[in-house]
Amino acid sequence: MVEIHDGAVVQVWQGWSMRVRLARVLGPRRARAVLVLLASEARARVARRAEAKGRPMGRRTLLGGAAAIGAGTALATAAPTAFAAERPAGGLVPATPGIRGQALATTVAEEAVTKWGAVGTAHVFTTRDAAGDDFILLFHQGTGAMTVYQQTASGPEGAVTVTVDVQKQALLYHLPTGEELAELTVADGRVVVKPASASDFAYCFAACLGGNVDEGCVVNCATCALGGLSSLVDCGLCAYCAGPKAVGCARKCI
Known part of the structure; x- marks a missing residue:
């Protein structure tokens, strides 16, 4: 993307920076258009990788992309009451008062809340992953932090x-009390996860995270952090890819 002022090229944006800049320029009302662009790019990237490896794009990959696109489209078009009734995997549903x-x-x-800031009544959501498990999402006001946990009977x-470092193009994972777990970045189109400590838990968590979170998640979470909950499409996709999978990794590694 080329930025031009008064007929002169001011700056050229590409890759991750271009996508974030584009989302900021278009604003939340154009979020669906941004989503379509990102999805098209993701499909093309997967296809190129498959071709380079001599393998066709599999049904699992195609269905996974379709699920993410469907979740984002639902976020942009459906009413909260429809969410509550249908409970789609990946959709953000405003939590009921109870x-x-x-x-x-x-x-x-x-x-x-003590560590990351207040959570308003309009900043509590539920979501459901592909396995049918329910999760609570708390969006902390003013910090861009998102706390996620699995809701069970007990x-x-x-x-x-999860927090976002926009400058480093990274997702930072913590315990709700603040202890750092891992840092996820993207280098040359590949996810790189570094454990935050030498503990067995941190290494296990980082290894699990690297196998479950893709590079597109960083873009969605950064756009969500920049635009707040006004960027519902990106916040929904961020929550879907960065939240439940990380919770699953934390449970696995305890």
Whole structure:
């Protein structure tokens, strides 16, 4: 993307920076158009990789991309009542007053609010992953942090907090109390995850995360952090790719 002022080229944007810049320029009302561009790029990237490896693009990859696109489209077009009725995998559903009250009263929420900032009544959501498991998402006001935990019959499990370093183009994973777990960046189109400590848990978490979160997630989460919940499409896709999978990794590695 070329930025031109008064007939002169000011700056040329490409790659990750171009996508983030484009989302900021278009604004939340054009989020669906941005999503289509990102999805097309992702499909082309997967196809190129498959061709380079001499393998056709598999059904699993195609279905995974279709699921992500469908989730984003639903976020942009469906009403909250439709979310509550259908509970699609990957869709953000505003929490009901009862669920919201229970969520904010948990120890996880209290610890996360103390560390990452307040969570307003309009900043509590639920989502469901592809396996049908339910998750609570807390968006912390003013910090761009997102706390996610799995909602089970016995209470919250496997909670993580995700923040975005836009300058480093990185997702930073923490425990809700603030302890760092891992840093996820993208280099040459590949996900690179570094454990935040030498502990067995951090190494296990980083290895699991690297196998489950793709590079497109960084773009969605950065756009969400820049635009707040006004960028519902990107926040929904960010929550879907960065949240439940990370919670699963945390539970696996305990």
